[in-house]
Amino acid sequence: MKGLSFSILFAALIAVLVASQTLYVVKETQRAVVLKFGEIVDADVRPGLHFKIPVVNDVKKFDSRILTMDSRPQRYLTLEKKAVIVDSYVKWKIESVAKFYQATSGDEFVANRVLSSRVDTGLRNQFGERTMNEVVSGQRDQLMTELRDNLDKVAQSELGIKIVDIRVKRIELPPDVSESVYQRMRTEREREAREHRSKGLELAEGIRADADRQRVVLEAEAQRDAEMIRGDGDAQAAAIYSKVYKQDPEFYDFYRSLQAYRDSFEGKKDLFVLKPDSEFFKYLNSSTPSK
Incomplete structure (x- = not known):
């Protein structure tokens, strides 16, 4: 058992x-x-x-999943020979298992090393054909598309892998160039600020001169209207005085003499040297009682 x-x-x-x-x-x-x-x-x-x-x-x-190869930041030159530091990554997956095994013996590290070299060469060529503005904003998507398509053909034929996507995470200036670029940008902005200030001052002077001109015109027109109104008033007053004088000349002379006395003797320091029988004292003399 x-x-x-x-x-x-x-x-x-x-x-x-x-x-x-x-x-x-x-x-x-x-x-x-x-x-x-x-x-x-x-x-x-x-x-x-x-x-x-x-x-x-x-x-x-x-x-067989999509894998990521994160490349180390590399230094490239643009069309203007300006240096930039580019940090990128690649998304890839195995397309042909047999070709991948034959090319790398199944070692992903070998595949990443070969792929990194290809990406570095492709980015160097793409950046060397474009200006700084184009690689930063203008043609960045086009650059990535062209590099992905070209690299995908090489990767499939040599490594048996498919390039799903290539992206640039960031583009930076080298430390030795950043300060000079920032200083140039600062100088350019200060120049633009001075131009705007000078244009503003010129516009302000124009506005101020126009306001002064309008003020002078308004004051002249107001003075003209005031003189015209004053002239009309004087004319009306003269007409009224003339009408009153015709109605009672004696009373009018008496009233005007009283006004003259009041205006003449208003101040305490006024001094007049006149003859007692002067025409000015006509009504004063006539008011003196006879002996």
């Missing part, structure tokens, strides 16, 4: 061992190739459970 149990256990162990050597699983996120003594016999094994011949066959599995 014990011998039978031992035989069953031994057979189960042998079965498990044989299964582990003949069965393998490819996950949904993986692709694989089957080798026979180092030679590819199945170039694209799909996800699922598969069989292999122990010792004879070997299975190499690779990640």
Whole structure:
């Protein structure tokens, strides 16, 4: 009985061992190739459970998801020979498993190293054909599209991988250039500020001169209207005086003499040297009682 149990256990162990050597699983996120003594016999094994011949066959599995290669910032020259520091990354995935294995032996580090060299060369060429303004804003999307398309052709033919996307994270000036660029930008802004101030002062002088001219015109017109009104008033007053004088000349002379007395003797320091029988004292003398 014990011998039978031992035989069953031994057979189960042998079965498990044989299964582990003949069965393998490819996950949904993986692709694989089957080798026979180092030679590819199945170039694209799909996800699922598969069989292999122990010792004879070997299975190499690779990640089929989109991978990211984050490049180190590199220094490039633009068309004007201006240096910029570019930080970029690449999204890629395996397109041909067999070609990828043959080119890199399934090592992602080797693939990233080759891809990084290709991206560096492509960016250097693209930046060298464009000005600073174009690579920063004007043609940045076009630059990335052209580089992705060109690099995708090379990567598929050499490495068996597909370039999904290439992006520039940031573009910076080198430290030795930044200060001079900022100083030039500051000088340019100060020059524009001076131009705006001078134009503002010129406009202000024009407005001020026009306001002064309008003030002089308004004062002259007001003075003219005042003189005309005053002249009309004087004319009306003269007409009224003339009319009154005609009605009672004696009373009019008496009234005017009283006004003259009041105006003449208003101040305490006034001094007049006149003859007592002067015409000025006509009504004063006539008011003196006779002896």
